[in-house]
Amino acid sequence: MKFKRRRITQFAALVIANPFLIYFASRQIYHGSLKGVCFPGFNCYACPLAVYSCPIGALQHSAALLHQKVKWTAIATFLYVGGFIALIGIGLGRLVCGWFCPFGLIQEGLNKIPSPKLRIPHWMRYGKYLTLAGLALFLPLLTGVHWFSRLCPAGALEGTLPLVAVPPKGGIPPAGWFFWLKIGILVFFVAWMVVSSRPFCRTACPLGACFALCTPFSAYRMHVDRSKCDKCDTCRDVCPVEINIYEDANSPECLRCLDCKKACPAGAITSGFKSPLRSRSSGDERSGTARS
Amino acid sequence: MITLTGTPAPGQELADAASRRIDPVYLVVVALLSLVIVAAVLGGFNSVLANGRVLCQDCIGLFR
Numbered sequence: 001m002k003f004k005r006r007r008i009t010q011f012a013a014l015v016i017a018n019p020f021l022i023y024f025a026s027r028q029i030y031h032g033s034l035k036g037v038c039f040p041g042f043n044c045y046a047c048p049l050a051v052y053s054c055p056i057g058a059l060q061h062s063a064a065l066l067h068q069k070v071k072w073t074a075i076a077t078f079l080y081v082g083g084f085i086a087l088i089g090i091g092l093g094r095l096v097c098g099w100f101c102p103f104g105l106i107q108e109g110l111n112k113i114p115s116p117k118l119r120i121p122h123w124m125r126y127g128k129y130l131t132l133a134g135l136a137l138f139l140p141l142l143t144g145v146h147w148f149s150r151l152c153p154a155g156a157l158e159g160t161l162p163l164v165a166v167p168p169k170g171g172i173p174p175a176g177w178f179f180w181l182k183i184g185i186l187v188f189f190v191a192w193m194v195v196s197s198r199p200f201c202r203t204a205c206p207l208g209a210c211f212a213l214c215t216p217f218s219a220y221r222m223h224v225d226r227s228k229c230d231k232c233d234t235c236r237d238v239c240p241v242e243i244n245i246y247e248d249a250n251s252p253e254c255l256r257c258l259d260c261k262k263a264c265p266a267g268a269i270t271s272g273f274k275s276p277l278r279s280r281s282s283g284d285e286r287s288g289t290a291r292s
Numbered sequence: 293m294i295t296l297t298g299t300p301a302p303g304q305e306l307a308d309a310a311s312r313r314i315d316p317v318y319l320v321v322v323a324l325l326s327l328v329i330v331a332a333v334l335g336g337f338n339s340v341l342a343n344g345r346v347l348c349q350d351c352i353g354l355f356r
Contacts, residue, residue: 029345029347031345033341035340035341035344035345036332036337036338036340036341036344037337037340038340044348044351045344045348045351046347046348046351046352052344053340053341053343053344054351057343057344057348057351058340058343058344061339061340061343062339065339072334072335073335073339074339076331076332076334076335076336076339077331077335077336077339077340078331078336079327079328079330079331079336080328080331080332080336080337080339080340081336081340083324083327083328083331084328086324087321087324087325087328090317090320090321090324091321145350146348146350146351149348149350149351150350150353152351155348155350155351155352155353156353159348159351159352160351160352160353160354163347163352163354164352168347172352172354173349173354174354175353175354176354178353179353179354181353182353183353217317219317219318219321275315275316275317276317
């Protein structure tokens with residue numbers, strides 16, 4: 001059985017994000033210093049095996065602190081978390097989504113289940129920006145509550161269900177109606193993941209939205225050599241987010257999974273670290289004197 | 293800047309070489325990295341750590 005390099009990287013990221021197996025013996029979540037660091041992918045920090053914080057959870061925390069008028073700490077937290085997300089975004093763009101995100105791996109696994117496949121309408125991509133602005137920033141700022149975390153399907157899958165199955169010392173409070181709402185959202189997304197490719201990343205992920213905003217300016221870039229490209233659409237057929245890479249090589253939607261690069265029969269698609277300013281001025285992304 | 297004789301103005305070669313070497317993207321990366329470090333030291337790290345150490349009741353949907 002041959003594993004793709006990307007799949008190995010995704011599994012490695014899953015293990016790096018969730019190595020705290022001692023939980024099963026101690027029944028206490030990890031309390032060490034690594035919880036002060038955010039994991040660059042989407043991984044719930046309420047997962048009993050998690051050792052890093054969720055960047056979106058931390059971002060909501062900074063907004064909620066501002067609501068509580070803890071201004072200096074809130075600003076430092078916001079700059080720390082926001083700066084970290086921007087740093088990863090400017091460096092790698094959505095390469096993180098394609099190669100390191102544990103929740104992305106789960107979605108790809110579920111999409112392997114044989115079923116009729118549905119396309120996702122293009123306009124739904126704006127949902128993730130609404131989620132970021134509304135649920136992860138504005139509502140926590142207004143109410144002091146982590147609204148996105150309360151509804152997050154990744155939290156339900158990686159945090160709620162494992163904690164209900166293997167409760168921590170001291171137990172957990174009894175389930176209320178919000179618990180069932182959260183499970184309902186998870187069931188909805190799981191069903192969608194089976195029939196569509198990466199629906200959460202494309203329509204609802206606030207971290208994906210942050211990286212998408214950075215992707216057109218990121219140092220890791222895709223290049224399409226238009227002199228070689230004959231628009232055969234092989235790239236579109238293998239693309240998990242159904243984009244035409246030859247129209248916009250550095251689209252905010254592109255997860256940089258690089259499946260198109262491997263599939264292109266003409267070898268027209270390349271990728272690598274290059275300045276966005278220089279690649280634009282030299283015309284790489286338009287006329288296509290691409291290089292890897 | 294090129295002079296009438298076609299030779300680069302004094303210092304221009306050095307300026308050109310510097311602009312070729314230092315890319316604005318790397319400056320942004322360095323600026324962001326500095327921002328993250330300063331914000332972490334000024335309380336950002338401890339705040340995220342304190343938040344992460346508590347079992348997130350919002351995340352598990354079993355908040356009181």
